[in-house]
Amino acid sequence: MLDWISQNNTLVNALTSIGTLFVWVFYAQLLYMGFSRQRRPRMLINKGVGHEYIDSPCLVCNMSQEAVFVFFIVIRLKTSKGVFTAPMTDISSDSPMDDKPGLRERTRQGPLASGQCLQLTSFREMISTILRREGVETDNGYPCDPDIRLEWLEVHVISTYGSDDKAFGAVRRFRVHADTDTHDVQLQPTSLDTTRRKSWRYRRLARRWLREFQ
Structure with a gap:
């Protein structure tokens, strides 16, 4: 050898x-x-209190190593009449201008530190808000028109991460189960995790939303 x-x-x-x-x-x-993996942004969108079902708050959590800056939030609702889109960045307030609360009480836009969660409104309020915006009368989050059926609700959080100058979207879809007799509405996520989108086509869609809702 x-x-x-x-x-x-x-x-x-x-x-x-x-x-x-x-x-x-x-x-x-x-x-x-x-x-x-450490440099990759990771956002989670989930139901905050599961047993409250449609009244659960929507939570947006930053699980990245660094802070992210939330540009704006958009929700999309698929119905039998089409897909409706509405912004969820600003927090509605009926107070007069002199009595306006602080910035955090007026908008969901801003930095989100690592491990921090941003609480949105409940899923029921999201559905009611987007339907009212489209002129659809609702009864406790359910459309009064029997011809309008709810199919899914999608939450889009457009953000930037660290020193990266390109925005990305955190997206999660929830399937809507609505009982036409009892008007009981339930939501189930269609995927186990939140999807991160950063293609040029999605960024073009985000720019269109920015022009439309900002």
Whole structure:
């Protein structure tokens, strides 16, 4: 064995160098994947109090390593009459201008630290708000018109992360189950996790929403 190694010293050295290179490439890939995972923004959209069903508050949680800045929030409601879209960035207030509360009590826009949660309104109020905006009369979050059936509700949170100048969207869809007799409305998420969207097509859609709702 030793004789063979000494006779093929050049080949052994070449194989050893190639093996060492593969080891370094493997560890470099592991380090890059860990760094990339730490730099990747992660937002969660969920029902805050599950047993309250449609009256549960919608929670937006920043699970990233750094803070994110929430630009604006949009909700979309699919019905048998089409898809309705409405902004949820600003917090409605009927108080006079002189009695306006602080900025955090007036808008959901702003920085969200790592591990911090932003509480939106309840899902029932979301549905009622978007239907009222479209001129649809509602009864406790349910359309009074029997021809209008609710199918799903989608929450879009448009944000930027750290020093990245490109916005991304955190999106989660909830399937709506509405009983036409009792008007009982329930929501179920269609996916286990929140989807992160950053394609140029989605950013173009976000810019259109920004022009329309801001």
